[in-house]
Amino acid sequence: MTHSSNAGFLALELDGDGAHPAAWRKARHTPDALLNGERIRSTVVAAESAGFHAATFADGPVTEGRDVAGRLNALQRAAFAGPVAGSIALVPEVDTVYTEPFHAATQLASLDYVSGGRGGWLVKASGDAREAAAVGRSVAAEDALAHEAAASVEVGRRLWDSWEDGAVIRDVPTGRYLDVDKLHYADFETPAGFPGEAYSVKGPSIIPRPLQGQLPVLAPAQLVSVNGSLLPSAVDAVLVSAPTAELLAAEAAEVRANLAAVGGGPAGIVPVGGGPAVIAELDVVLDSRGQSAAARLAELEAFTAWESPRARFVGTAAELADFLAELLAVVDGVRIHPAVLDVELEELAQLVLPELRRRGLLQPAASGGTFRELLGLERPENRYATALLDTTIGEPA
């Protein structure tokens, strides 16, 4: 991870009509035009054109009441966007508690193929009773969530490596399409004391190693800790929230220091090659079309109250550019949750991102680049290619 460069990246959450529950009332389309491919196409293209480096796609149950009651599967929205977009990374939220880790791993690997190496995984560990009931499981306890996430991430990473690069050899003289010495069982078992129901995953994967080798794995900072089950070394980036915008930079610095400590470096200084990237989470409401951000927010709040765990920025585009400039000095990237996607994205595209680019604070959008490249990550070694442990399947021929 390169933290020396000042240039950061910006991600945009594309869920629904925006982060505010009443966003649909201010969207520039009718409610029945939300849940379709064209909506995905137009929002991803708009985000990419604006210069966003990554798009994220929330998943899970929707709120009850008068607001948006539908949501398309996040991974499929990201996959749909794969051929549509050319440079933006596509990062769906995928749950680790109530999904099958094998499905999650192979679907994410497939996302990497359909997006040309721009896939990522935003790890979710759902403590939502509705998600448990949907699949007939009992709800996971709060302190079990990180264990579930850690297990699923480990399954994913092993399966992605279970085909070494170059396992497809197409060797005509010997008649071998595959070199089976380059395929490996994952042989994952949940560790002793695993708080959920124990399980195992055999492998190998059903798809060759992803284009990126390993997809970048992002997780909320509260799931990750140096003495917990989901270790900093298991993820490539953490998402940091704070109660207010003013507290966000300090919180991000503290998280970075805490997570880097395991690398042996002094607190606050990230050792070379160590420590996940830090991404700040920010809700954003901007002035638009002659209406102040505060007035717009008040209108939305009159319909439904916005209960968000994230810091909130309410102001002008110029103020946001200044705020982000300060924040990007501390974090590697910022994920923006627009109050109303159609409205905020217009202002971000017209005013905020051009200003940040003018100040040289944003990485250039590399057409054809991978998500790992954006994060400054090398293409990783394969754990099985270098392991002394013989994990090759069966007896060598």
Add this chain to the structure above:
Amino acid sequence: MSQENSIQHGRATFRPSGKLQFGVFFQGVNSGTIWKTPEAGSQTDFESFRRIAQTAERGLFAAFFLGEGLRLREHLGRPHALDVAGRPDAQTMLAALASVTRNIGLVATQNTTYNDPADLAHRLASLDLLSGGRAAWNVVTTDNAWTGANFRRGGYLDHADRYVHAEAFVQTAKRIWDSWEDGAVSSSVGAESWATPAHARSVRHEGQHYTVDVTPRLPRSAQYRPVLFQAGDSPEGRDFAARQADVIFSAHPKFEAAVAFREDIAARTVAAGRGANDVQIFPASEFILAATDEEAREKKEWVRSLQIGPQQAIAYLEQFWGRELSSFDPDGPLPDIDPVVETTSETRGSGFHGAKARELAEQWRAEASENGWSIRQFVSSRTARIDSTFTGSYSSVADTLAEYARVGAVDGFNISPWIIPSGLDDIVNHLVPELQERGVYPTEYVGSTLRENLGLATPERSPELVPEAAGSVR
């Protein structure tokens, strides 16, 4: 398919449409797809899938079809090395293809054993909405514990229970897809609420193998719900299809067998209380075409030699013998030693599961020696898809297919290209125009949804979800 082109089945009569449609099955596994030639492209690059899907769409194909295998195939305890292998997740790939196609149906093979009903139904509904009503589910019932080793629950289902389980699963999925009222989501920017109040009924199921309690979060699609394909060929599988499916992906493309299969399915469909035309039939097929019959025959020899090389011939026998046979000459007689296993293993895919090994070996030796066949010749005869291959000039194959259309032996063919990504070019460039000239193939997409393009009726809401009965599901 009697003289009058119809079959009487009591109150229901099968009537041939006189038309055929095509689907394409991008296999990604097995020996049918050749790779030992420079023109054979990637099995994983998106570009290969886009080329096939868009070529199929140019040829007005009804459907693009992907299989599923949730465990990498093995041979004598190691991954099978000789055939193409390693393919993307079906629904993830189809969601991507939805953004680069407009009309073609997108069919995902997904099993009912290692998926959760609420999750799978939601993902299929997502694909259906993303594609504007072009999604379909090919329901399979893979149940073996060997595949289960990749999943939280492991193997848990008895083979005998697979269709009971699958049917409950499919019914639950249909209830999830049917749970939203039509027109539930507002078409007005100034609406009081995003959807009508109480627009979705929750769906609950408590069964032997799974429990579901979910408030579905997607409205119905332009085709109401995904089209259902089914491929099981056992009597239970056929009855299951007759009750639940819209299309059967059959194993009976040969003319007489296709006619018999049609009669059988029409009878079972009528017995299940549906119309004789309600379940369509698309057999698996392979086309080896050229300008002349002679050229096509030569091309076929070449294709076969690349599908089954000497190593594949030996490996084919090894999976039935359960032992290494590399010391035997592929151009010599069948092994005189006996299999070391009682039954063949499922590790090479469902098609090989459970055969009685010694009996087979005995029969095969006799068959080979009667015909004077070497191992290679014998295996070629076994795997050549004699029944599913149409070989010949464009016009002679078109004549053959026109006869299928005339009697209604099938509704279409699900074509497996023997080479990726160019495997549909000949078919779309030459065979489709010949079929169109004969009036047996579409000249345009009639609608935007798969259901419309297949000519399937709009499904009726699951009976327990019609409003007056809503109390039963709360």
